[in-house]
Amino acid sequence: MRRHDTIAKVTTPTDTPEPARRPTTGEPDSVNHGPMAPDQRLPPVEPVIRPLDLDRDLATLVPLYSSAHPSELVNADRLRHDIAITSETRRLDLVAEVDGQVRGYAFTHLDTSIDFEGATIAQVMVEPAHRCRGIGQALAKRLREHWETIGSKVVVGRVAIEDSLIFAMRQRFAPTSMQRVSRLDLSTPVQVPPVPEGITLRTLAESDDYTPVYEVYTVVLNEVYNDGPRTPMPYDTWHTACAEDPLLDRETTVIAFDGDRPVAVSWMARAGDRLESMLGGVIPEYRGRSLSQLVRAESLRIARDNGVVEAFTASDQDNAAVFAVNDKLGYEPYIKQYTVMRQL
Structure with missing residues (x-):
């Protein structure tokens, strides 16, 4: 399942945003980003x-x-x-x-x-x-x-x-x-922060029961997309849409546990030597402990060790906390993408 497409908050922009610019690195030459002459x-x-x-x-x-x-x-x-x-x-x-x-x-x-x-x-x-x-x-x-x-x-x-x-x-x-799409060049090693006492990291490939993963996923999803009233996604729907995504990479999807409780997730997709962050975050009561950075860094470390050369992530322009994590991990701006809306 791709990064979640959802109804955004209904806002009236006061200024037309700057159009997306052509990236300076990592961009296939065949992609056209500007208006054709x-x-x-x-x-x-x-x-x-x-x-x-x-x-x-x-x-x-x-x-x-x-x-x-x-x-x-x-x-x-x-x-x-x-x-x-x-x-x-x-x-x-x-x-x-x-x-x-x-x-x-x-x-x-x-x-x-x-x-x-x-x-x-x-x-x-x-x-x-x-x-x-x-x-x-x-x-x-x-x-x-x-x-x-x-x-x-x-x-x-x-x-x-x-x-x-x-x-x-x-x-x-x-x-x-x-949203700012950022790119990370994985040619250099990824530094993984120390794991706090009481916290353990597991990949999705190590999980036989997806129910705890579903719980942290849905909590983080609602935190990320605070854009309107939502009925929680039923487990079967989530499993079909997310856990059965053909590009879901179970080896690089990492969950942090406090005992048996999942508290942070880094949900990854992979195609060839490219990695994409589909969802990442920490449940509210565990914020401030750098767990979001920890699980993402572990995902990237595993990915690099297994042949991934570049990773992508997208974050809302107002999400300073996510940008701080991305900057610490070495991501650089790649392109801008916009949510657009028409009311009928």
Whole structure:
């Protein structure tokens, strides 16, 4: 399961945030982060919009998704999993074809993780070389029609490149929050702080019973996403969505225990030699003991020892405590991503 997409607090930004900038390190050259110059654009087209055919289209979606979200880990199995776990939420998946080739992808579904009627998630992504041709507009039009049929009231998306932010604002979405994505080069050893007395560290791979892990995960999740009323995720739902994520790395996911009680978690996903922090934190009564830094550092140490070369994490721009942990661990700014919202 990818970093949690949720309804953000409804805010009215007083200033338009600075668009995402192209990273200076670690960025694949094929990813386009800035608006395309007019003389580089291909002519407008009228794409064929059709429902996603998972078996036929899946291989095409992986590079397309990565171009829109360069720090997120994705593969065919994870995309298939993400679609499956939201299949009962009035989900719609569409692709846009140009000359028989898939050049764009969009999806939307109700957000059942928050107690807000009509809360909806949506994403539109277009292959970099084919942006500004009307493909995104055609996909967005079909999404708007679907929102009317499912009773959407607030629609939220995430954008991580400048093209996408500009496109979202033209679709009457407003940025409501900004997250900083940070990157860590794991070419140098990771320094793990001393483990406090009474605290033990275990990886998820060492856990036979996931119930205690579920408990700390849900507490930390509600602390991180304090964005509206939430009904706790049932264990079976959590296990399917999170513990069965195809990219979940049980070897680098670390939990801190005080006796038998889990008190901090570093939940990690891995694809090849890249690592992504999906969730991290400590339960409220154990704050101030550097346990969040401890479990993250242990995750990174294990990852480096097992061939990971770079790690990513995303944090809200106002979360000074998380930035302090990331800075101590050596993370550096990579890109900015925005939560955008449209009220219908």
